[in-house]
Amino acid sequence: MNRFPRLASGALAAAALVATVVPATAQSAAAADAAGAAPAAGSTSASSGVTLPPTSVSVSLRGGRMVGLNSRLVIGGQVKAPAGGVLSALDRMLSGATTTVSSLLAGASSVTELPAPTPVSAARVSLQLKTPTGWSSIATVPTTASGTYAVAVPTGFYGTHTWRVLSAATGTSTEQATSPFTVGVRVPYAARGSARSYARLSSGDVRWNPCAPIPFYVNRAGMPKNALPTIMAAMQKVHEASGLTFRFSGYSNGVPFAGGNSSRSGMPNYGFTIAWAKPQQAGELRGTVLAVSGSWSRSTQVGSSRRAEYFSGGMVIDRTEKLKSRMGKGKTLGYVVMHEMGHVLGLGHTADASQMMAPTVTARSYTQYGAGDLAGFAAVGLAGGCL
Ligand SMILES: [Zn+2]
Structure with missing residues (x-):
């Protein structure tokens, strides 16, 4: 025995x-x-006392995805803000009015004075994990000069997790979050x-x-x-x-x-x-x-x-x-x-x-x-x- x-x-x-x-x-x-770094998406920085123009942040991974343990999964996207903010865009519309009218008269086809989104460089972008008590920032990267970012989603541990990317307020634009997306890391054996x-x-x-x-x-x-x-x-x-x-x-x-x-x-x-x-x-x-x-x-x-x-x-x-x-x-x-x-x-x-x-x-x-x-x-x- x-x-x-x-x-x-x-x-x-x-x-x-x-x-x-x-x-x-x-x-x-x-x-x-960490606790303070996860405010609700879409909130506006109160530091300047003015309403900031919105930022947009995109993520290239849509929908859920199942991956194997230690798969390499890097998601990327871009952070954009209105050019110079709303007020300066309006200023440019006014100062450029003569040019615009004459260009239109001349038959130019591509004149626009709408504020085009511009890339936001050096923005702080966080990969956040959804937890029972809220979103938790797991990794933070800066954006490039063209506003793009790439961040690796951890795939070294099992389970299906919901993530999002949060772009912090930049001083000229708001904090924004992407839609949540799920990544599942499958257990490579039948767990008893x-x-x-x-x-x-x-x-x-x-x-x-x-x-x-x-x-x-x-x-x-x-x-x-x-x-x-x-x-x-x-x-x-x-x-x-x-x-x-x-x-x-x-x-x-x-x-x-x-x-x-x-x-x-x-x-x-x-x-x-x-x-x-x-x-x-x-x-x-x-x-x-x-x-x-x-x-x-x-x-x-x-x-x-x-x-x-x-x-x-x-x-x-x-x-x-x-x-x-x-x-x-x-x-x-x-x-x-x-x-x-x-x-x-x-x-x-x-x-x-x-x-x-x-x-x-x-x-x-x-x-x-x-x-x-x-x-x-x-x-x-x-x-x-x-x-
Ligand atoms: Zn024991």
């Missing part, structure tokens, strides 16, 4: 961990910028189970900011040979499910939870640490527990409300378990990291044994995230928008 080891309870990352209130940081300032088979660790919408790379560190003490390539491969799977990006940022001496679940001793100020330890080094690694993971959240002020976000976390793996240092089924490092990353990002366990976030590893455990896993990782990922 196999005795199947349990993966650690992700409840560690919930209220048991300290919620630290910190003063506004660069992180929250950037978040405030129900998309409802996932759980969040926190009742609130606590997430890592998905719009900046999350640094992670590795403690090499007790690390199996060839572990790093497996960790990187597992992180790639997490990225494909969540849209979050992870950056290996070096080695650390820290052992998560060695000082208890509320101790962040040795953990990064921003990011998380992966370590190996003996059960007596990190108390939760007792019995058949393979690994323990979780993250600490903090509360930041955004406008008039407060919002919690994860900022530091850890994953500690029982070094006596002799995991196979590869991706694959059963007690492999790849499986454990793919599971534990769910806890680092704020997911709990599901009772659905077909999902990788089920609490128990079995010999027939899976190598790909199921439908519930994918929905859970999406819920804590980029689909929720920037923080």
